[in-house]
Amino acid sequence: MVLESETICAIATAPGKGAIATIRLSGSDSKQIIQNIFKPSKKTEQWYNIGYSLHYGSILHNNELLDDVLVSIFNAPHSYTGEDSVEISCHGSVYIQNEILKLLLHHGARLAKPGEFTQRAFLNGKLDLSQAEAVADLIASTSAASHKLALSQIKGGYAKELQELRLALLQFLSMIELELDFSEEEVEFADREQLRKLANNLEHRIAKLLESFSIGNAIKTGIPVCIVGEPNVGKSTLLNTILNEEKAIVSDIPGTTRDVIEDTMVIGGKTFRFMDTAGIRDTSNIIEQLGIDRTFAKIDAASIVLFLIDVTSPLNYIKKNIASIKRKIAADKKLYIVVNKIDLITEEQLQTRFNKHNFEELSENDDFICISAKHKRNIDSLIQALLQEVHYGEISQDDAILTNMRHYEALQQAHAAITHVLQGIDTGLSNDLLSLELRQVLHYVGLITGSIGTEEMLGYIFKHFCIGK
Numbered sequence: 001m002v003l004e005s006e007t008i009c010a011i012a013t014a015p016g017k018g019a020i021a022t023i024r025l026s027g028s029d030s031k032q033i034i035q036n037i038f039k040p041s042k043k044t045e046q047w048y049n050i051g052y053s054l055h056y057g058s059i060l061h062n063n064e065l066l067d068d069v070l071v072s073i074f075n076a077p078h079s080y081t082g083e084d085s086v087e088i089s090c091h092g093s094v095y096i097q098n099e100i101l102k103l104l105l106h107h108g109a110r111l112a113k114p115g116e117f118t119q120r121a122f123l124n125g126k127l128d129l130s131q132a133e134a135v136a137d138l139i140a141s142t143s144a145a146s147h148k149l150a151l152s153q154i155k156g157g158y159a160k161e162l163q164e165l166r167l168a169l170l171q172f173l174s175m176i177e178l179e180l181d182f183s184e185e186e187v188e189f190a191d192r193e194q195l196r197k198l199a200n201n202l203e204h205r206i207a208k209l210l211e212s213f214s215i216g217n218a219i220k221t222g223i224p225v226c227i228v229g230e231p232n233v234g235k236s237t238l239l240n241t242i243l244n245e246e247k248a249i250v251s252d253i254p255g256t257t258r259d260v261i262e263d264t265m266v267i268g269g270k271t272f273r274f275m276d277t278a279g280i281r282d283t284s285n286i287i288e289q290l291g292i293d294r295t296f297a298k299i300d301a302a303s304i305v306l307f308l309i310d311v312t313s314p315l316n317y318i319k320k321n322i323a324s325i326k327r328k329i330a331a332d333k334k335l336y337i338v339v340n341k342i343d344l345i346t347e348e349q350l351q352t353r354f355n356k357h358n359f360e361e362l363s364e365n366d367d368f369i370c371i372s373a374k375h376k377r378n379i380d381s382l383i384q385a386l387l388q389e390v391h392y393g394e395i396s397q398d399d400a401i402l403t404n405m406r407h408y409e410a411l412q413q414a415h416a417a418i419t420h421v422l423q424g425i426d427t428g429l430s431n432d433l434l435s436l437e438l439r440q441v442l443h444y445v446g447l448i449t450g451s452i453g454t455e456e457m458l459g460y461i462f463k464h465f466c467i468g469k
């Protein structure tokens with residue numbers, strides 16, 4: 001059902017000057033407003049009522065030509081928002097865009113809020129809440145994998161399956177509550193074995209989605225790679241070399257990097273989030289120590305750790321540092337020992353000193369990578385090693401991978417509740433308590449699709465959209 005609403009307008013293309021721009025208009029007065037400012041070159045009767053039609057003509061202001069444009073007409077409910085909608089494709093002059101907006105406002109429209117077009121699509125039943133959020137993810141996608149996941153979610157993704165399971169649970173809940181109404185007769189309307197099967201299915205599905213979040217979060221925000229080491233081993237130089245820009249200040253003064261510097265880069269269609277950290281050493285400087293504390297916090301958050309060492313450091317000193325960093329890194333993280341500044345020694349010296357068999361501190365899974373960050377030697381080998389650590393492979397639009405933190409938190413709560421339902425079935429939990437647990441499951445699964453929601457939650461979600469979407 002289409003909701004009656006004010007007519008809104010906004011520039012839907014990127015801000016600033018361009019070849020063309022698109023201005024979007026949606027609401028019950030869209031057709032009337034466009035008739036007031038647009039004169040089609042071909043006089044078709046009631047052209048403004050022809051859905052999915054494109055019209056060439058002029059935008060007029062006080063009978064003077066402002067711009068020649070293309071106007072697209074979309075009739076409710078067959079539009080993005082589910083309302084009557086119009087899109088104006090004009091030349092990309094900032095002046096022209098602003099003048100057209102002024103005309104739309106003058107004739108009764110108002111400026112759209114961030115995400116308001118997509119919010120109306122949700123309220124009018126064109127998208128569920130997870131699909132609406134995926135629109136923002138699609139716009140923000142920076143890699144092939146994040147693009148595919150966003151497209152999958154827009155098409156329904158895992159939310160469609162969860163909604164089907166939720167509806168089946170809702171049916172069981174109604175049967176259990178019907179039993180409560182006939183408790184004196186001791187009749188049973190809900191088959192407990194069927195409920196167990198359905199609950200097991202939902203628990204398995206939710207658990208699998210929760211497990212996928214680490215991959216989904218890496219795809220969406222980038223695989224976290226932490227660059228650590230002592231001062232002046234070349235951490236900032238390596239970051240700048242990988243990013244191919246002067247992101248971090250490089251200096252011979254120890255302790256130059258006091259805070260964590262982060263940036264993302266797409267390599268081979270996969271997003272990495274590189275973190276250059278403060279040099280690890282004993283220091284009496286309070287500010288530098290705060291930076292070192294943050295270094296260890298980032299190590300905990302990283303999936304891959306690049307531990308840089310200076311090729312010219314004494315071998316025993318290097319072994320001591322390797323043993324120290326290994327004690328501080330969790331076993332589930334991939335550690336690379338990156339030997340930097342190899343341009344300062346010969347190839348024969350390098351092979352002799354950094355033979356893995358000489359380092360009892362290293363495990364079978366630890367690897368040496370020898371580079372010169374300053375002269376960009378063997379950086380390709382380092383990049384290839386990083387790519388080999390990305391295990392999510394090719395992502396198809398049918399893959400169900402969780403990427404949204406709000407969904408993750410809701411599913412954690414839903415998983416706890418469905419576990420209580422299964423325990424309740426096993427222990428013969430009373431119908432009133434079983435009904436309560438089922439309501440909890442329905443509530444948290446419903447939060448994902450918007451079957452249950454609050455105005456505050458909707459406002460939070462859509463305020464992060466861009467204007468015009």
